[in-house]
Amino acid sequence: SQQTEQEVGQQLLQEMSPKVQEVLQELISTEGIGLLLQRGSVIHADAGYSITAKVTDKLNQAFTE
Template identity: 75%
Template sequence: MSKYLTTLLLSLSILTLPAFAAAQGRIAVVNLEEAILQTDASQQKLNGLRAQPDYKADKAELERLQTERENLIKELQKDLAVMSAEEQQAARKRMANKNADLEHVLRKLQKSEQDLGQALLEEMTPKVQAVLRDLIQSEGIGLLLQRNAVIHADAGYSITSKVTDKLNQAAAAE
């Protein structure tokens, strides 16, 4: 085959690829976790969790510990130059203990929210599947990818907000 003919065929095939892709359907991405957690029902449940006395107590404890740590840091910065080696060691130990306490309380709060998030994901999975089927059909989506599996996608490819809106509409209709 001549070089000209090969170049022409290659050019034609490159030009027809977008048309072929369009014929196969639109490409979209979705962040299902975000779509579910942004629904009105999820936000109400999250606010309910945050209003519980145990959660509020842990949150207040976290804020208290953060303030204490900040004060300890200021004190150390001010007095470090005049502290003896023993005093510096004791201050480092207090700081390590404060950080450990902070991490413990923060983990408790995060676990509470993660447990709620997991329960919401499990509860809403059937609704999400129905919404996705409808969107795939109505939007002509030929390829739907989970957002965390994609390196880059412009915002125009995302249907996450549409999924959230449809889930809110479905919940309102119930």
């Protein structure tokens, strides 16, 4: 059976480290993100849509505390 996009997204989150999951969930909530795509799944996106720097900053903060 084919998985829905939401199921695939949930599976990807589960495979990530718990800290990455936590940071992503926090950013999704605080930034009001309604759609989160993997870079490889996107044909084009303006740089302003990328949350990579925010995720990296939050992970760096978490691991230096």
